[in-house]
Amino acid sequence: MKVSRAQQAENREKIVASASRLFRERGLEAVTIAEIMGDAGLTHGGFYGHFPSKTALMVEALALGPAVPQGDLKDVAKAYLTPAHRDAVGLGCPYAALGGETARLAADDRAVVTARLKARLDALSGEGDPAKRRWAIAGWSAMVGALMLSRISADPALSDEILAETRRAFGAA
DSSP, X not given: XXXXXHHHHHHHXXXXXXXXXXXXHHOTTTOXXXXXXXXXXXXXXXXXXXXXXXXXXXXXXXXXXXXXXXXXHHHHHHHXXXXXXXXXXXXSOHHHHHHHHHTTSOHHHXXXXXXXXXXXXXXXXXXXXXXHHHHHHHHHHHHHHHHHHHHHOSOHHHHHXXXXXXXXXXXXX
C-alpha cells in the first residue's frame, strides 16, 4: 500500500518529534532507531525511507526544540530559568540537554545546530551593537549553564538556588 505525501510528511514529523524528546531525555547514543520508531507509532523498517542514518535524524531532531522565550535577557531568564523547565528535560532546551554530546558530532553535523545558535544569539543581541552582542553571548551562556547545573544537582535546594540566583543576576527574580 502506497503512503500519500501528506502521510509521509506526517510520519516524518512524528519521527523527528519522538527523536527530539527521547534524545533530550536519555542522550543521543542511548536511544535506538527501534525505540524512536516505536514511540512514533511506526515500524522500524520505515526509518530509512525518511532518513539516511541515525546521525541525519539526530541533526534534524536537535534543530527541533521548544520556542525560546523572546524579549531582552531579563525576560528570557525569567521564562527559561524555572523549575518547570529544569524538570521537563524531554521538552526543554536541547542545548542544556545535549550540549556535551552535540559537541562530539562531526563538524558538518554540528553546522545545523550552530546555525540555530547563531540565530538565537542574533535575536538576543539585535544588529550592530557589539556591547549588546557580548552581553547576549555571556547571558545565554550563563542561562544554559545554569540550567545544566540545576539538572546535575541531586540536591533540590541547590538546584533551585542555582536557578533563582541566575535569574536574580539578570534582574528577573
